[in-house]
Amino acid sequence: MTTRRKFLATATSLASGALAAPAIMSRAALGQALRKVRIGSAFTTTTNAAYLMPKYLKPEGIDLEIVSFPSLVQRMQAVASGDVDAGNGGLSATMQIDVKGFPMSVLANGCDGGWMLVASPSITSFADLKGKKIGVQNGSIGLVSLLWKLKHEGLDGAVDLAFMDNQDQPIPLMRGDLAAICCFEPYATLAELQGWGKKLWVPYDTPMGKTNLGFVASSAFVKKDPALTRSLVQAHVKATNEMASDPAIAIKTTIDQFKMTPEVAAASTKNLFFSAESGKAFQDGLKALAAMMIDAKLLDRAPDWSRFIDISFLA
Amino acid sequence: MRVPAFRVFGLLPLLLLLAAWQIAVVAGVYPTVLLPAPAAVIAAFAQNWPDILANAGASVTRVIVGVGIAFCVAVPAGMLIGRYRALDRVTDWSIQIFRSVPPIALIPLAILFFGIGDRPAIILIFLAALWPLLINTIFGVRGIDRTMLKVARAARAGEWLIFVDIILPAAMPSVFTGLRLAIGGGWLTVVTAEMIAVKSGLGYMILTAQLTFQSQLIIAGIIVIGAIGLLADQGTRLLRARVCRWQEGLIAQAE
Amino acid sequence: MSSFLECIGVGKIYEGKSGAVEALRGIDLQCDTGEFVCLLGLSGCGKSTLLQLIAGLEPATSGTIAINGKALDGPSAETSIVFQDHGLFPWMNVARNVEFNMKARGVTGKERRARAAEFLAMTGLSAFHDRYPHELSGGMRQRVGIARALTTRPRGLLMDEPFGALDARTRGNLQEELLRIWETQRTTIVFVTHSIDEAVFLADRIAVFSARPGRISTIVNVDLPRPRDPNAPRFTELARMLRAELAPNLHGAPL
Numbered sequence: 001m002t003t004r005r006k007f008l009a010t011a012t013s014l015a016s017g018a019l020a021a022p023a024i025m026s027r028a029a030l031g032q033a034l035r036k037v038r039i040g041s042a043f044t045t046t047t048n049a050a051y052l053m054p055k056y057l058k059p060e061g062i063d064l065e066i067v068s069f070p071s072l073v074q075r076m077q078a079v080a081s082g083d084v085d086a087g088n089g090g091l092s093a094t095m096q097i098d099v100k101g102f103p104m105s106v107l108a109n110g111c112d113g114g115w116m117l118v119a120s121p122s123i124t125s126f127a128d129l130k131g132k133k134i135g136v137q138n139g140s141i142g143l144v145s146l147l148w149k150l151k152h153e154g155l156d157g158a159v160d161l162a163f164m165d166n167q168d169q170p171i172p173l174m175r176g177d178l179a180a181i182c183c184f185e186p187y188a189t190l191a192e193l194q195g196w197g198k199k200l201w202v203p204y205d206t207p208m209g210k211t212n213l214g215f216v217a218s219s220a221f222v223k224k225d226p227a228l229t230r231s232l233v234q235a236h237v238k239a240t241n242e243m244a245s246d247p248a249i250a251i252k253t254t255i256d257q258f259k260m261t262p263e264v265a266a267a268s269t270k271n272l273f274f275s276a277e278s279g280k281a282f283q284d285g286l287k288a289l290a291a292m293m294i295d296a297k298l299l300d301r302a303p304d305w306s307r308f309i310d311i312s313f314l315a
Numbered sequence: 316m317r318v319p320a321f322r323v324f325g326l327l328p329l330l331l332l333l334a335a336w337q338i339a340v341v342a343g344v345y346p347t348v349l350l351p352a353p354a355a356v357i358a359a360f361a362q363n364w365p366d367i368l369a370n371a372g373a374s375v376t377r378v379i380v381g382v383g384i385a386f387c388v389a390v391p392a393g394m395l396i397g398r399y400r401a402l403d404r405v406t407d408w409s410i411q412i413f414r415s416v417p418p419i420a421l422i423p424l425a426i427l428f429f430g431i432g433d434r435p436a437i438i439l440i441f442l443a444a445l446w447p448l449l450i451n452t453i454f455g456v457r458g459i460d461r462t463m464l465k466v467a468r469a470a471r472a473g474e475w476l477i478f479v480d481i482i483l484p485a486a487m488p489s490v491f492t493g494l495r496l497a498i499g500g501g502w503l504t505v506v507t508a509e510m511i512a513v514k515s516g517l518g519y520m521i522l523t524a525q526l527t528f529q530s531q532l533i534i535a536g537i538i539v540i541g542a543i544g545l546l547a548d549q550g551t552r553l554l555r556a557r558v559c560r561w562q563e564g565l566i567a568q569a570e
Numbered sequence: 571m572s573s574f575l576e577c578i579g580v581g582k583i584y585e586g587k588s589g590a591v592e593a594l595r596g597i598d599l600q601c602d603t604g605e606f607v608c609l610l611g612l613s614g615c616g617k618s619t620l621l622q623l624i625a626g627l628e629p630a631t632s633g634t635i636a637i638n639g640k641a642l643d644g645p646s647a648e649t650s651i652v653f654q655d656h657g658l659f660p661w662m663n664v665a666r667n668v669e670f671n672m673k674a675r676g677v678t679g680k681e682r683r684a685r686a687a688e689f690l691a692m693t694g695l696s697a698f699h700d701r702y703p704h705e706l707s708g709g710m711r712q713r714v715g716i717a718r719a720l721t722t723r724p725r726g727l728l729m730d731e732p733f734g735a736l737d738a739r740t741r742g743n744l745q746e747e748l749l750r751i752w753e754t755q756r757t758t759i760v761f762v763t764h765s766i767d768e769a770v771f772l773a774d775r776i777a778v779f780s781a782r783p784g785r786i787s788t789i790v791n792v793d794l795p796r797p798r799d800p801n802a803p804r805f806t807e808l809a810r811m812l813r814a815e816l817a818p819n820l821h822g823a824p825l
Contacts, residue, residue, distance in 0.1 A: 073526055080349045080528075096528045100348040135431075135512065139526025162431055162512035163519075168423065172512075177430040298527055462657035469625050469651045470722070471644075472674035480670065484661040561661040561702055 034063035039087035039232065041068050042075040045185045045272055046111035046213040047088040048253045052239035053232075060231050072213075073139065079104070079218055086217035086232055092141050094216045095290055098303045103219035105310040107233045109282045110240060112210035112273035115142045117201035118191045119180035120173060126153040126201070131160075132179035135172060138163035139298065141212055142182045144289065145203045147296045173197050186260045189268035207288035209281075210273060222310065233313040236276065243274040250274070278311045351531040356538070359531040366520070371539055373515035377433065377508065378501045381440030385497055388441075389448035390490055394482055396449075397456025414446035418504045426511060436508035436516075443504035447496035455489025456482055488562055491555035498547050502540070574726055574758040575601040575624065579633035582619055592783040593619045597633065599777055599786065603725070604756045608763055608773035612816060616784020617762045618730050624760060625651045625728050637726065647675075649726040650719035654734050656711045658703040658718075665690070665699040668718045675722060682721075689717040692751060709740035716748070726758045733768070745771060749796070766812045770805055771798050778815050788815060 037057075041050040054064040069075040072090035079085060080102050088110055098104040123129060126149075136143050143161075150156055162178060169181040170191040180200060181191060191197050204210045215236045222229050243249055247269050254265035286309065293299035333353060339345060340352040347355075360367065396402045418439040425435035459482065467477050509518030517536050524532035580597040583590050594616045601607045609617040623630050624637075626645035635642040637649065650671065658667050668686040677685070690696045693713040703711055712732055719727060733741040749772065752759055763769055769776045773792050780787040790812065794804055 076528075077349065077525075080346050082346075093528070097348050100528050102346045102348045133431075138523055161514075163514070163523075164426075164431060164512045165510070168426055168511070171423070171427050172431045175427075175430060177432075460655075460657070462653050462655050463659060465627055465653065466651070466657040466670075466718075467674065469627055469645045469649075470671040470674040471647060472670075476674055480662075480673070481659065484659070487661075559661075561704065 034058070034061055036063050036065065037228065037232070038065045038067055038084050040075050040078055040084035041066050041088045042072045042090070043068055043070055043257070044072065044114075044213075045250070045254055045258070045268065046114045048250055048257075049110065049236065049239040049243040049274055050088055051253070052242050052249070053235045056235035056238045057231060062228075062231060064235075079216075082218075085221035086229065087215070089214055089216035090141065091211055091214050091216075091286060091289060092139075092144065092293060092298070094214065095286075095293065095299060095303050095308075098308055099300050104216055104303075104308065105219045105222045106214050106216050106286070106308060107222075107229065107310055107313055108215040108236055108240075108276050109278045110213040110215050110236070110274075110276070112212055112275055113204060114212055114272050115145075115182065115184040116188045116199055116203055116271060117146070117180055117182050118173065118188050118197040119200035120176065120178070120197050121195075123179055123200060126150075126155065129179055130155060130158045133160045133162045133177065135162045135164055135169040135178045135181040135183065137166050137182075137184070140184070141208075141289070142184060142203070144292050144296055144298065145206045145208065146182045148206045148208075148292050149201065149203065170194070170196060185271050186254050186258050186264055186268035189271065190260065190264050193264055193267060206292065207285075208292055209285045209288070211282070211285035211289050215276075219307070226313075230313045237314065240274050240276040276314070278314060283309055348528055349530055351534065355531040356534045359529075359535045363532065363535070367517075367535060367539060370515055370517050370520045370536075371543060373513075373519075374505045374509070374517045374540075375543065377437055377516065378440055378498070378505055381437045381508075382444040382494075382497050382501045384437070385441050385444035385448055385501070386494065389445050389493070389497075390452050393449045393452025393490075393493075394456055394478060394486065397453040397486070398478075398482060403453070410446070410449065414450070418443050419507045422507070422511060431512035433513060435511050436505075436513055439508040439511075440501045440504050444497035444501040447500055448490070448493040451489045451493025451496065452486055455486030455493075458489065459485045488555070488559050491551065491559065495548060495551045495555075498551060499544065502544050502547060506540070573600050574603040574605070574638060575599070575760065576636045576639075577620070577624070577633065578636075580620070580623060580630045580635060581632035582616070582623060582628070583631045594623075594630075595783040595785050597784075597786060599789075601726075601758050601760060603758055606752060606759045606761065606772055606774045608761045608769040608776045609779060610763060610766065610769045610776050610812065610816075611779030611784075612764055612781065614784075615779035615781035617779045619784065621651070621728050621730050621760065621762050624726075625649060627651075646726075647722075648724055649728055650722055650724040651728040651730065652712070652715045652719045652732045654731045656703075656715040658711055658714055660703050663700050663702050664695060664706070664714050667703065667714055668721060671718055671722050685721050686717075689720050692720070692754075693717045693747065707740070708736050709744060712736065712744060713747070716751070720751070720755065720757075724757060726760065729759065729761045731762050731764065734763070734765075741768075748772070766809050766816070767800060770794070770808050770812070771800060776812065778812065780816075790815075 039050065041047045050066050053066075057064045066087075067084050069078060073093055075087070076089060076093040076097055079089070080097050091106065094104050094106060119129070134146065136146055150159055162172070164172075166184045166187045169178065169183045170187055172178040173181050173191055174194070174196040181188070181197070182203070183191065192199055215233060217229060250269045250272060251262065251265045254260050254268060255262060260268070287302070287305065290299060290302040294301065337353055340347070340350065396406055421439060421442065422435075425438055429435040429438050463481055463485065464477070467481055505516065506518035506521060509516040510522060513519050517540055521533050521536040524530070524536065577597050577599040580594060581592070582594040583592050597620060609620060611617045622628050624635060624642075626642050626649070637646045659670065662670070665683070665686050668690060669682040672682045672685060687696070687699070690699055693716060695710065695713055695717060698706065698710065703714070706714070715732070733744050736744065745768065761772060770792060776790045776792060777786045778788045778790060779785070790808070792808065794802070794808070799805060
């Protein structure tokens with residue numbers, strides 16, 4: 001998700017993050033107080049478990065810094081440049097750079113779901129969308145699910161896709177420039193609660209299901225420091241479980257970070273499924289996602305699953 | 316106007332850059348997913364040239380329209396503001412305020428007022444082009460030799476004649492300076508402007524390539540953008556030399 | 571002989587940043603039709619200011635100016651002005667420049683071209699009608715300015731140090747040409763200069779200015795027969811007298 005305006009606001013953090021020295025500082029000498037570690041994240045509702053991680057790592061002597069990027073795509077670009085090796089990652093983007101020759105490892109699930117199709121009140125079924133415009137973020141998981149759904153509704157090529165950032169989609173829906181938006185939270189719920197549209201499709205009935213966000217790292221990083229990888233993954237799992245158990249945390253973060261009203265925050269959080277559950281369901285979802293992306297020409301080929309998925313650190 | 320031989324030296328920095336790039340790739344300094352080899356970029360050109368050409372055409376069209384509208388608004392407005400002090404006093408602060416706002420910050424407003432697709436994109440390009448044209452036109456009008464205006468006044472020339480026969484031609488060199496800057500600014504904005512639900516254009520192509528990690532296309536797009544920028548600039552220079560031929564006598568080798 | 575130009579008690583005050591400046595005070599001047607009058611003085615004595623008022627380019631703060639009995643309200647249709655820095659339009663060729671004052675009057679194209687050709691011939695510029703100002707020498711540019719001023723067949727020709735920027739030889743040529751034109755056209759000429767010799771050579775009467783504030787200290791009749799010989803004793807005598815008249819200005823208040 002490209003959050004372009006936030007780019008301006010976080011330009012300084014980007015500069016310090018992307019241009020600075022390697023993320024993992026040289027190992028602290030034995031006995032020294034805290035070891036500084038940086039992980040990457042992105043400005044989305046699905047990644048907020050990251051902010052709960054530091055407290056789980058402090059007892060292990062790790063001082064965790066979270067570098068937040070305006071979008072998951074930019075987050076992955078930073079991985080490829082070697083700046084922030086581990087952290088939250090959009091699974092679609094992770095697969096893309098892995099397949100392009102930069103080996104990545106998916107270490108755990110992070111958050112499922114988080115998007116939906118909100119349509120103008122006059123639209124009551126998918127058939128009504130024929131010949132109309134749908135807003136969607138280019139290259140996103142939302143797009144992948146939407147393309148699959150359109151094909152299965154017999155609307156392949158019969159709908160005009162308007163590519164725009166998530167935060168820009170509600171207004172055109174209100175104006176009538178768009179008949180529907182395939183939008184990520186909290187903007188999807190915002191549009192709905194403002195009365196600009198109604199939920200038309202909960203997009204999790206595609207083969208990829210709710211697959212969205214994971215905890216990932218470059219394979220090189222994992223190989224170099226498995227101990228640290230384990231610490232990070234374990235902390236991620238704890239943080240994710242904490243998020244899942246207490247919606248209030250996510251609601252509060254959505255209010256603080258996205259400046260949403262409590263009502264919108266609460267409703268949108270219901271569409272987020274924080275989970276570190278990385279078993280068969282998750283892995284099947286990943287494989288289905290790859291297949292759907294290849295079909296949509298967003299991915300050259302599937303990753304080497306045996307190497308790509310590495311859930312050994314969950315144990 | 317031939318390109319003087321020494322101008323070809325302008326290629327030197329580019330060749331050095333190309334050499335550095337190739338060396339970096341061979342040495343494996345950066346992951347190829349982000350920095351592809353020059354050969355990969357050439358291959359991307361070979362594979363995608365119809366698309367690249369079509370996208371270039373789309374972007375160029377948007378800039379021509381945006382800059383064209385800006386020209387039609389800025390030049391008359393600039394001539395009026397430059398000529399009538401009262402108008403200048405009223406508009407000066409507004410101009411200074413609005414010209415400082417970068418188009419990227421205006422995207423949400425553009426969507427709200429103008430919808431999505433080509434219209435807000437062209438509006439943003441229009442805005443980027445408007446200010447340099449307006450400000451340079453005003454400047455050109457202000458700088459007109461007082462004696463010429465006195466001649467006109469003493470001859471009891473009407474306002475319309477003064478605008479058409481004196482102010483417009485006298486301000487033309489400055490207008491062209493403004494046009495050069497406007498085309499540059501408009502071209503710079505095209506990538507930003509194409510973030511608003513357009514389906515064609517070099518900006519769109521680059522943004523999509525970013526999202527799918529096709530860095531060779533990103534670089535191909537950047538190269539095309541740069542090349543067109545250079546061509547546009549040279550073209551404007553030629554046009555100015557033709558229209559303002561009379562300036563030759565006044566300025567020794569105008570830039 | 572009727573009075574073509576009548577200035578009664580004319581004064582001009584400029585509001586400057588450091589207070590008001592009195593450029594002219596109590597100017598009384600009459601010019602008969604067909605007369606050649608010089609306004610003579612050193613820099614800063616207000617002679618050019620008076621010419622600007624007569625040309626209608628600025629309003630007098632006190633007193634009246636009348637042309638052919640009619641009080642002045644802006645530039646008069648009966649006068650044309652020639653400036654020292656010619657004020658030619660660089661983007662027009664000589665013919666178009668000469669046609670401008672007529673165009674301002676609404677004279678039709680065919681008539682304009684015919685009359686322009688006439689005055690170009692009179693000033694010896696026919697061969698240069700399609701040249702541009704930057705291709706001409708200083709003297710020729712002044713000729714163009716004079717031709718342009720004459721095309722509207724003005725009853726009064728106002729000239730503001732027109733030959734001041736030229737070399738002695740060109741100046742001499744142009745002075746003689748001007749006299750030739752004057753003798754055929756018999757326009758009233760009001761000619762501003764700081765050169766005593768020029769004034770004695772050209773004028774029927776000389777209004778001598780003194781500064782601070784600008785006023786006419788004396789009006790001298792030049793009773794020399796034409797054509798005038800600068801070496802004649804009466805010529806030198808008059809020149810000497812005028813020099814003495816202007817001298818207090820030199821040694822008086824700092825200029």
